[in-house]
Amino acid sequence: MKLSANEEYGMRCLVRIAYNAQGLTIPEMSQAEGVSPAYAAKILRVLRKGGFVKAARGKEGGYTLARPAENIVIGEVMDALGGKLFESDFCDSHSGQHAICTRSVDCSVRSLWRAVQVSVDQVLSKTTLRDLMQNEEEMNSFVRMIPGPNGLRVM
Amino acid sequence: MKLSANEEYGMRCLVRIAYNAQGLTIPEMSQAEGVSPAYAAKILRVLRKGGFVKAARGKEGGYTLARPAENIVIGEVMDALGGKLFESDFCDSHSGQHAICTRSVDCSVRSLWRAVQVSVDQVLSKTTLRDLMQNEEEMNSFVRMIPGPNGLRVM
DNA sequence: AGCAATCTTGACTAAAAAGTACGGATTAGC
C-alpha cells in the first residue's frame, strides 16, 4: 500500500501550479521538482487529462489551474493519478476456491478493504487544493477536524 | 495507492490458516487460492518471516498460526506484506528545490500523507485476525465501531 | 514569414514488482 510515483509527484506539481497563478512551464516545473522535463511533462499530462490543470501553448505558455483551488477535491485528483485502493469489481478477479471469500458474497477480508477505502476517502474527499495552500501547521489543524468531532489524531 | 499482490494474497492466506487449526500445506493453499505452489510458498514465506505463522517441515508438516488470532494485529501484518504508505523518512528522498516542501520542515502535502496514513492505521491497528474470522456482516458491524462513536459509514 | 518557446504524443528503455523453477534440507513412517 504505497503511494505511486504519479501520486507523489502529481500532488506536488498541482500544489506548485496552485501557488503560481501566472502559470508554470515544463522546464520550470522540472527545475522545481528536480525531475527531467520529459517526466514533468508526463505527470502534467495526467493532471491535464484529469481536468485539473489547463495548458497554454506557444511562447508565454504554461500550466494553470483549470478551476479555482477550492473546487478541486484531492480525492478526485488522487483517483486520476493512481486509482482507488479497492473498487467494487476488485473481488471479481481473484481466483481460487472461495471458502473464505465465500462465493464472493460473504467475505470479511473484503469488508476490511472496503473499510480502509472508506477511511482514506474520508480524508481525501474533504480536502481541497485550497486546503493544501497553507503551511503545515494550518494543514494539520484542518486535518484534525476530519472526519467528525473526534478527528484524526495526526500529531 | 493500490493494494499490492503480496497484501492481497497474504491476507487471504493468513485468514485461511486461521480457519485451519490443524495446519495447511503449500499445495493445499495453492489449490485454495488458485495460485501456483511456488507463489503460495513465496507469500507464506513473508508471513513466516513476519512471525505470524510458523511452518512444520517434513511429512505431516504445514503452516499454522504462530500465536492466537486475537494477538495478531492486521496493521502489523500489512506492514510486513506491503510496508507503510508514508514513513517518516519519506520526504528525505525527494529532490528538487523545495519551495512548497519548504526545506522539508513545512509542507502541507506531507501533512496530507500523514493524515491518510493515520486514517488507515485507525482501521488496521484496531483489527485483529480474530475479527476477520466472522462473516462479512459481522465484520461490517465491527468496522462501523472504528474509530469512535461516529465510526466509519462503510455501507 | 520565420523563429523561438512552448505543449503533445507515441514509442522506447530502465527499474521494480509479480510470478516461476529448481536444487537442497527436514521430518514421519516403514
Next chain:
DNA sequence: GCTAATCCGTACTTTTTAGTCAAGATTGCT
C-alpha cells in the same frame, strides 16, 4: 536407512510501472 511429503532459499523470467527520447504542433514576437 530409505522414501515420500513437506518446507527453504536463491536465481530466473514475465509483467507492470517509472522514466526518457524524439518528432510534431501551437503560439507570440519581430
